[in-house]
Amino acid sequence: MQRIPIEGRLRAGEERLKELLVRGLAGEGPAYQAFLKELSAHLRAFLRRRLARLPDEVEDLVQESLLAVHNQRHTYDAGQPLTAWVHAIATYKLVDFLRRRARRDLLVDSLDDDMEVLSSADAQAGEARRDLARLLDELPERQRLPIIQVKIKGLSVVEVARAMGMSESAVKVGVHRGLKALAAKVRESK
Numbered sequence: 001m002q003r004i005p006i007e008g009r010l011r012a013g014e015e016r017l018k019e020l021l022v023r024g025l026a027g028e029g030p031a032y033q034a035f036l037k038e039l040s041a042h043l044r045a046f047l048r049r050r051l052a053r054l055p056d057e058v059e060d061l062v063q064e065s066l067l068a069v070h071n072q073r074h075t076y077d078a079g080q081p082l083t084a085w086v087h088a089i090a091t092y093k094l095v096d097f098l099r100r101r102a103r104r105d106l107l108v109d110s111l112d113d114d115m116e117v118l119s120s121a122d123a124q125a126g127e128a129r130r131d132l133a134r135l136l137d138e139l140p141e142r143q144r145l146p147i148i149q150v151k152i153k154g155l156s157v158v159e160v161a162r163a164m165g166m167s168e169s170a171v172k173v174g175v176h177r178g179l180k181a182l183a184a185k186v187r188e189s190k
Helices: 006-025 029-050 055-071 082-107 115-137 141-152 157-164 168-189
Strands: none
Touching: 006 029, 006 082, 029 055, 029 082, 055 082, 115 141, 115 168, 141 157, 141 168, 157 168
């Protein structure tokens, strides 16, 4: 039995996926279903390698990535490698997941600490939230809302731009200027 070098297998897999997608985009439903099925196996392997320590998260990310590929299929340029496009989407979803997880981990306090420390920390955190809310209320809406949505709620710039009817640049500028104004207000209050 002759062994096909790995480059040949990768190239064949790329060509097969690309052919199925192109046929699916041309209206062949069975080809598109086959594309999604084969792509899910490819994405599972891609994400499993990157999430070796979090194997329970792989399936959710495969589904998120498949949904993003499906929603963005019209942006695929058939003259470009398909797997590079798919990997970019999957990597974006992976980074988004890791950011959400990091934020969630920051919010979770260890329960092994002394309860007295927790109660004083809760009081300090409450005061800090009230102070932050007061400072945010002093900002113009075009700065306050992007900061709340991006920095506090953890939404992406793209999500906030869509929700607020702003350009991504306007959201980034609003966050930047708002944070700069908040820093100035904190310095003034000292």
